[in-house]
């Protein structure tokens with residue numbers, strides 16, 4: 001069994017782990033390159049500690065030059081704040097109509113230009129896509145977050161634990177699971193499964209139950225083994241996201257920070 005104390009990961013100098021404070025991640029959801037830095041500045045001025053750049057909001061990526069130039073300006077602006085780049089497909093609640101060449105190309109360019117500290121790749125992608133991105137991240141300083149999103153429901157606890165273990169077999173740096181609760185029980189399934197999976201798998205977990213019912217999982221992730229939580233600054237990127245200011249206050253109130 002994994003020693004939980006060793007399960008930390010660093011993005012830049014920031015430690016993520018169940019023994020560190022729950023980290024707050026805020027998304028840039030700009031639909032044009034112009035607004036990316038403006039949104040980043042708002043995140044810098046907020047309690048968020050990590051920036052997620054949702055490049056799927058930009059639409060199909062054909063202008064890799066502008067992507068890289070904007071990414072370089074973004075890194076320069078955020079300095080020590082870690083950056084995660086996410087290209088979320090419509091199949092998992094994002095804006096991107098998947099075209100393999102564009103999906104891989106965007107990540108490849110950003111990794112090669114050393115712009116991002118981590119990329120988020122969906123576990124549902126083909127083995128071939130995951131293998132290629134693993135190869136790229138393994139040969140760079142960029143970390144791999146393997147993610148799964150369910151915008152309809154929540155599997156039962158054992159099925160979720162099994163999902164976590166299958167994801168962990170791909171050996172990513174972080175495993176992330178976001179599900180949709182349709183009942184109070186569903187919220188507990190996510191929490192219980194995360195507690196169990198955290199004892200079994202080798203890497204840190206980020207997990208959340210979305211929507212209003214699941215808000216508690218965004219506030220108290222550290223209690224059940226989730227090392228980070230997503231909060232909105234400019235605009236939310238998923239149902240149930242709390243503003244970073246409110247989240248920070250809530251975390252302080254229950255002394256989880």
Ligand SMILES: O=C1C[C@@](O)(C(=O)O)C[C@@H](O)[C@@H]1O
Nearest residue numbers: 027086178210230237238241
């Ligand atoms: O995977 C996630 C989690 C998320 O879907 C949420 O529920 O907060 C928000 C997304 O931006 C991020 O990529």
